[in-house]
Amino acid sequence: MFFLLFLINQNLLLNPSFEEWNGDSIVHWKIAHPNALPCIKENDTVYNGNFSVKIMKSSPTTDLRDALISDTVIINGGTYYYFGAYFWDNDPNIYAKIQINWYKNGNYLGYGDTPTTQDINGWQFIWSYKKAPDTANQALFKIRIYPVDTLPRTGFYFCDYAFLSTSFEIKEKIDFENKKFKEFKNFQSFNLAGQRVKFFKNKKGIYFIKIGKEIKKLIKLW
Numbered sequence: 050m051f052f053l054l055f056l057i058n059q060n061l062l063l064n065p066s067f068e069e070w071n072g073d074s075i076v077h078w079k080i081a082h083p084n085a086l087p088c089i090k091e092n093d094t095v096y097n098g099n100f101s102v103k104i105m106k107s108s109p110t111t112d113l114r115d116a117l118i119s120d121t122v123i124i125n126g127g128t129y130y131y132f133g134a135y136f137w138d139n140d141p142n143i144y145a146k147i148q149i150n151w152y153k154n155g156n157y158l159g160y161g162d163t164p165t166t167q168d169i170n171g172w173q174f175i176w177s178y179k180k181a182p183d184t185a186n187q188a189l190f191k192i193r194i195y196p197v198d199t200l201p202r203t204g205f206y207f208c209d210y211a212f213l214s215t216s217f218e219i220k221e222k223i224d225f226e227n228k229k230f231k232e233f234k235n236f237q238s239f240n241l242a243g244q245r246v247k248f249f250k251n252k253k254g255i256y257f258i259k260i261g262k263e264i265k266k267l268i269k270l271w
């Protein structure tokens with residue numbers, strides 16, 4: 050059995066679980082390309098609450114990637130932000146990721162993004178973190194859809210519970226054998242609630258963090 054093992058503090062996104070709709074519009078979100086990349090209210094494949102959003106790539110020729118864009122979020126430059134969302138993507142023809150664009154008073158400064166989704170028959174949690182540029186004061190949260198290189202270059206996935214936050218807390222602790230530590234690769238260091246920790250994942254895509262000598266499982270991706 051696996052659990053969501055961290056608590057997101059102060060989600061800066063409005064309507065992050067896609068519960069509020071106004072007809073075909075999603076309250077506080079912009080559907081960037083309604084014809085090429087339709088975003089549809091979904092009440093069957095849902096992770097959180099009553100609704101999620103089905104995001105489609107309906108045109109095989111378009112190069113557009115931005116499907117849903119958040120309201121502008123006020124942020125603090127030089128601060129670390131954590132961001133991600135839940136995806137149900139079992140469609141081999143497309144994949145998804147989140148991109149954060151940083152701005153200062155509307156002027157683009159750069160971006161951060163998550164890893165891409167994989168084809169999994171279930172909900173997967175995709176996330177990353179990035180330090181906002183020192184002068185940034187605004188961010189846009191973009192939910193993107195990409196085709197693979199081969200036809201048909203159309204497809205869809207479901208997305209639910211997006212988040213952008215300056216912090217999260219570990220909720221659960223799972224016993225883990227330290228002697229297996231060397232199996233893990235892709236170590237990255239970051240600052241979690243003021244502590245220097247290491248973040249890594251194993252071959253099965255399971256994320257862990259290490260604080261001092263303690264290892265905690267963070268999330269399982271399926």
Ligand SMILES: [Ca+2]
Binds near residue numbers: 098101
């Ligand atoms: Ca929801």
